[in-house]
Amino acid sequence: MVEYKPQYYPGSSKVAKNRRKYMDPSYKLKKLRTISDDDLVKLMGHRVPGEAYKSVHPPLEEMGEPACPIRELVEPTPGAKAGDRIRYIQFTDSVYFTPLTPYMRAWMGHTRYRGVDIGVLSGRVPLEARERDLEKVAKDLVETEIFDPARCGIRGATVHGHSLRLDENGMMFDALRRFVFDNKTGEVVYVKDQIGVPLDKPISVGKPIKEEELREMTSEYRVDGIPFREDKEMVEFVQRLHMLRTEAGFDPSKVKGI
Amino acid sequence: MAKYPDKVDLYDDRGRVFASKVPVEALSPLRNPAMQKIISYVKECVSVNLEGIEKALATGEVGGKWCIIRGRSLKLDLVKNAESIADSLKNCLQVTKDDDTEVKVLKGGKHLLVKVPAKRLNAGVEYTTGFTATAAALCCTIVENFNVNLWDADLIHAAVWGRYPQTMEPLGGNVSSLLSVPQQNEGMGYALRNVPCAHIALITKKNAMNAAALSSILEQAAMFEMGDAIGNFERLHLLGLAYQGLNANNLVYDIVKENSKTGTLGDVAVSTVKRAIADGVIKPLEKKPSGYTAYTTNDLNMWNAYAAAGLLAGTMITCGSARSMQHCPSVFIYFNDLIERETGLPGVDFGRVAGTGVEMAFFSHSIYGGGNPAVFHGNHIVTRHSKGFTIPCVAAAVALDAGTVIYTPEKISGVVGETLSEVPELREPLRYVNEAAVSIHGGI
Numbered sequence: 026m027v028e029y030k031p032q033y034y035p036g037s038s039k040v041a042k043n044r045r046k047y048m049d050p051s052y053k054l055k056k057l058r059t060i061s062d063d064d065l066v067k068l069m070g071h072r073v074p075g076e077a078y079k080s081v082h083p084p085l086e087e088m089g090e091p092a093c094p095i096r097e098l099v100e101p102t103p104g105a106k107a108g109d110r111i112r113y114i115q116f117t118d119s120v121y122f123t124p125l126t127p128y129m130r131a132w133m134g135h136t137r138y139r140g141v142d143i144g145v146l147s148g149r150v151p152l153e154a155r156e157r158d159l160e161k162v163a164k165d166l167v168e169t170e171i172f173d174p175a176r177c178g179i180r181g182a183t184v185h186g187h188s189l190r191l192d193e194n195g196m197m198f199d200a201l202r203r204f205v206f207d208n209k210t211g212e213v214v215y216v217k218d219q220i221g222v223p224l225d226k227p228i229s230v231g232k233p234i235k236e237e238e239l240r241e242m243t244s245e246y247r248v249d250g251i252p253f254r255e256d257k258e259m260v261e262f263v264q265r266l267h268m269l270r271t272e273a274g275f276d277p278s279k280v281k282g283i
Numbered sequence: 284m285a286k287y288p289d290k291v292d293l294y295d296d297r298g299r300v301f302a303s304k305v306p307v308e309a310l311s312p313l314r315n316p317a318m319q320k321i322i323s324y325v326k327e328c329v330s331v332n333l334e335g336i337e338k339a340l341a342t343g344e345v346g347g348k349w350c351i352i353r354g355r356s357l358k359l360d361l362v363k364n365a366e367s368i369a370d371s372l373k374n375c376l377q378v379t380k381d382d383d384t385e386v387k388v389l390k391g392g393k394h395l396l397v398k399v400p401a402k403r404l405n406a407g408v409e410y411t412t413g414f415t416a417t418a419a420a421l422c423c424t425i426v427e428n429f430n431v432n433l434w435d436a437d438l439i440h441a442a443v444w445g446r447y448p449q450t451m452e453p454l455g456g457n458v459s460s461l462l463s464v465p466q467q468n469e470g471m472g473y474a475l476r477n478v479p480c481a482h483i484a485l486i487t488k489k490n491a492m493n494a495a496a497l498s499s500i501l502e503q504a505a506m507f508e509m510g511d512a513i514g515n516f517e518r519l520h521l522l523g524l525a526y527q528g529l530n531a532n533n534l535v536y537d538i539v540k541e542n543s544k545t546g547t548l549g550d551v552a553v554s555t556v557k558r559a560i561a562d563g564v565i566k567p568l569e570k571k572p573s574g575y576t577a578y579t580t581n582d583l584n585m586w587n588a589y590a591a592a593g594l595l596a597g598t599m600i601t602c603g604s605a606r607s608m609q610h611c612p613s614v615f616i617y618f619n620d621l622i623e624r625e626t627g628l629p630g631v632d633f634g635r636v637a638g639t640g641v642e643m644a645f646f647s648h649s650i651y652g653g654g655n656p657a658v659f660h661g662n663h664i665v666t667r668h669s670k671g672f673t674i675p676c677v678a679a680a681v682a683l684d685a686g687t688v689i690y691t692p693e694k695i696s697g698v699v700g701e702t703l704s705e706v707p708e709l710r711e712p713l714r715y716v717n718e719a720a721v722s723i724h725g726g727i
Contacts, residue, residue, distance in 0.1 A: 029560060031553045034624050037573040050549065082686035085606065091489035094297045094536075095683060098543040099603035111607060111687055128620075135617045136549030140605035142613045144644050155605060258571045265577065266623055273583055273633040276515045280583040282568075 033136070036259035040251045044129060044244045047171060050137045054169035058231035065163055068179055068228060070218035071112045071156060078156050080108040102140040104155020111142070114163045115151040115219060117184045119176035119197040122239040122250060129244045133171070138162050149184040167230065170242060174213035175233035178204065181219035195233055204230070285727050287518050289585075291531035293717045296492035298536040301717045306727045309720035310525045312504035314727065317719035321497070321708050322504055323401065325461050325475065326410040328709075329417040330702035331395035333368065335457040336425075337361040339442040346446030347455035355438055359429050365392025368421075371428055375420040378402040389702055396702045410462055410474060418444050418458040459699045469662050472509030475501045476661030480674065481692035484657065484681040485700025486709050491603070491679040492530065495595055496712045498678035499528020502661050502671035511670050520671065522588035527595050528675050529716060534558065534589065538596035539603075548597050548614060552621040555593030564589055565626060577627035590631045591672045594618050598676040599683065606685035608656045611677055612647055615640025635669040642666070643673075655688040657681045657695050 033048040034041055046052050063074035072078070082088060085106050090096050118125055125133065130150040131143040141162060142153040154162060166172060167179070175196045178186065186198035194206040196213070201221040207214050207229070214227040234242070246253035254260060272280050289307040294300055312318045339345045340357040361368060369386040377384045378400050385398040399413045406412075425431060425439050445456025452464045463477045478501060480494075487493035503524040506512035512520035525531035538554045546554075559565045560578075564586055568579035580586045597618040602610045619630030619637040630637055642665045646653030659666045661674045681692055692700070708715045 029553070029557045031549075031556075032575055032625060033621075035571065035573070035575040035577070035627065037571065041573065048549070050547070085685060088685070090685070091682075093490045093492075093682065095491040095539060095599045095603055095679070096606075098539055099600060099683075100544045101606050101685075102604050105604065105606040105685065108685070111605075111609065131613070131617050132549075132620060132624075135601075135613075135621065136547055139545065139547045140601060140607075140610070142601075142605070142607070142610040143617070144613060144648060145616075153609070155607070158605075258573055258575065261571075262577070262624075262627060265627060266629060269583075269629045270634040273587075273629055277519050277583040277587065277633070278515055281581045282579050 034132075035262040036256045038246075038251050038256035038259065039241070040244055040246050041256055041259055043124075043242060044132075047125065047129060047133045047244060048136050054165060054171060056169050057172075057234075058168055058174075060164070060167050060228070060230065062160070062164075064228045065160060065167065067224055068167075068215060068218055069112070069114055069159075069163065070181070070220055070222055071110075078104075078107065078109050081110045082108045084108050102155055102158045104158040105140065107155075107157065109155040109157055111153050112156045112159050113151045113153040113181070114159060114166065114179065115149050115181050115184065116166070117149050117178040117180045117187050117197070119186070119191065120188050120245065120247075121176055121191055121197075122236070122243040122245055122247065123173055123176045124171045124239070124242050124244060125177075126245050134162075137165075148187045149180065172230075173234045173239060174204070174230040175206070176239070179215070179219045182221065195236070287521065289518070289522065291525050292533070293720060294530050294533040294536060295717065296490060296496075296530070296536075296713050298530075298533050298540065300533070302721045302724075305720050305724045307521050307525050307531075308727050309724040310529055310531070310716065311521055312500065312507055312524075314723060315716055315719050316723065317708060317712070317715040318500050318504065320715070321500055321712060322475065323404075324398070324706055324709055325478075325501070326404055327399045327401065327413050328703055328706055329397045329399065329413045329458060329460045330698045331397060331417065331421060332393070332457040332459070332698045333361045333365055333395060334393040335698070336442045339455075339457065340438060343438070345438065345441035345455060346449075350446070350455060352438075357431070357435055357438055359425070359431075361425070362392040364428070365395065368424055368428060369395055371424040372397065372417075372420055375424055376400065376403070376416060387705060389705065394698050394702050396705050409465065411460075411464065413462075414453075414458060414460045418453070418456070421458065459697065461699060461703065463662075467662070469664070469667055470509070472505055473662045473667070475505040475508065476667065476674070479658050479660045479695060480678045480681045481657035481695035482700045482703070483678040484692050485696045486704045486706075487682065487712075488704055488710060489682040490711075491599060491682040492536075493711055493713055494678040494682040495535075495675040496528050496530075496716070497709060499524055499671065499675040500712055500716070502674050503528065505661065506671050519584045519587060522584050523591050523672055526588035527591035527672060529713060534592040535596050535599075538593060539599050542596070542600050546600050548601050548618055549621055551593060551597040551600050552618055552625055555589060555596070555622060556625050559586065559589045562589075565628060568627070580628060583629075586628055587631060587633070590619075590622055593622065594631050594636065594672070595676050595679060598680050602680040603683045606683060607687045608677075608680040608684040609647060609687065611656055611680035612640045612644035614680075615673060615676065616644065632669045632672045636673050639666055639669045639673045642668075643677075655690060657688065657690070657692045
């Protein structure tokens with residue numbers, strides 16, 4: 026097999042570089058905060074900390090599997106092996122220089138994690154997986170540099186807010202007021218879980234990342250930051266794909282060497 | 284003389300080589316006898332739920348759920364007498380003695396698998412003959428064998444045909460075919476695409492390679508029938524069928540194997556690109572200032588076949604590792620996004636699979652109704668846009684599911700999938716298509 030180094034993403038701008046970095050699984054995401062396993066479970070609200078995982082089917086070993094060469098080859102994830110339910114964590118990312126754009130969550134999720142189901146909608150990005158697999162992935166998504174406490178929201182429902190102006194503390198609007206800014210500590214605190222059920226004890230997710238740092242880290246093209254149109258290489262890529270798709274639709278055998 | 288120069292090595296579902304340098308046209312629905320047999324069986328094979336008829340007659344619940352005609356019932360021991368019903372039904376369906384009519388009793392008489400003689404289909408223009416002949420012959424058989432009188436014969440009709448012809452399809456009937464009624468086809472040539480993936484997964488006994496193969500054969504045969512796989516586009520579909528559906532050159536199996544333990548969807552995209560470079564399908568076009576290299580190809584049809592094989596492998600890795608079918612639309616969008624960004628070349632079916640994935644993700648995640656992937660097919664309003672490259676992956680995903688959905692493939696498919704899995708060519712299409720390709724390749 027040829028030596029090949031994956032390139033992940035085209036583009037010459039800083040934004041493109043950031044996209045490449047986050048999508049490259051060999052780049053270790055910087056850990057910025059620690060959220061305990063129990064707190065994470067509480068934030069997602071699928072089970073009570075310490076409670077056993079509920080299952081949707083018996084463990085694979087017990088139930089036996091049909092004779093299929095692909096099942097024999099493909100190692101199931103720990104959650105699939107145990108028969109866990111499929112659960113989700115969902116994020117809303119503000120349009121104001123958050124580390125990840127919605128699509129980046131999907132691209133990055135699929136290059137870094139196995140057996141995940143990610144969907145991108147206009148204002149929210151759910152990631153679904155078997156429950157114990159989800160908890161591992163969620164840890165990365167909340168503890169590392171790709172999460173800004175003020176501009177990324179863990180929101181299972183009523184996700185509105187990604188395109189609204191930030192408030193006086195730099196927080197993204199949340200109709201359910203799941204997270205609040207603690208003026209004393211300067212930290213963002215979750216007082217409700219992702220679907221808005223009040224928590225017994227508030228959970229701090231740390232201080233918001235500074236604006237100037239976010240502008241460096243972001244994977245968002247913005248007219249008041251790095252505009253998409255200024256990344257010539259990126260624009261060329263998009264135009265090239267559009268051209269190739271169209272030409273191929275007319276006659277794929279005529280598309281040669283371009 | 285072959286129309287196209289392409290030759291492929293044939294492999295079985297476990298990655299063992301079966302034959303080398305077989306012209307890709309030997310895998311065309313226009314040439315391959317096993318594929319033609321599969322297509323014939325889809326038209327000719329019909330399943331009968333004798334147990335269902337017996338229950339419907341006993342309760343008067345005919346023509347759909349909760350549609351009970353009070354005071355009307357018949358106690359007939361159909362299941363107990365399945366053998367004699369099968370004999371009479373066979374006699375009734377036969378055009379000549381010893382023709383190709385078959386009636387097989389399954390599950391202790393609960394179900395029948397009926398194969399209507401080809402002569403009956405040849406004497407008409409519609410594929411519905413399989414269904415109509417069986418349903419009508421069954422009514423005659425039950426009336427005769429059980430001495431049903433003039434006043435009860437209508438109940439037999441309703442138990443067998445369901446509410447048809449008041450409804451367009453035989454609602455609540457107990458005879459079923461893989462194919463839906465023609466009025467439910469989205470357009471010309473869609474008949475073979477109107478087979479839900481639940482049926483495909485059950486017919487192939489949840490062997491993901493065979494599920495993908497059967498689905499790909501039906502989808503790509505439909506492309507010929509729809510007018511897509513002809514002229515400039517024939518080779519696109521032939522290569523797609525060979526590489527994605529039939530594991531040509533062991534591409535699908537190899538990529539799955541390479542990523543089987545820890546691979547992600549992104550890794551599968553990279554493996555696909557690596558293989559395409561190694562096989563000379565794509566090559567660097569130019570290096571950009573950022574260091575990004577755009578790739579080009581002199582054979583976009585072949586690139587599409589490689590990408591389609593990678594898409595199936597990606598589905599097998601993602602849905603296979605989670606043992607869950609619901610992940611497949613996410614694979615359709617993001618495998619294509621990733622491979623397009625990796626190479627600068629268009630994704631599978633030049634963008635159509637990614638678009639199909641977007642819609643399917645909406646309609647398979649209970650946001651706007653819809654259903655789980657097992658109900659989807661190539662005729663579905665949401666998944667018909669890709670020309671045969673999406674549905675084989677859905678079928679594989681359904682086959683790999685360990686039981687994560689409320690409406691299981693078994694519930695959705697009912698009797699059809701289970702009974703048709705008795706037909707070897709439908710159950711193990713890879714094997715029969717490979718054998719048939721070898722038998723004819725000298726002639727191509």
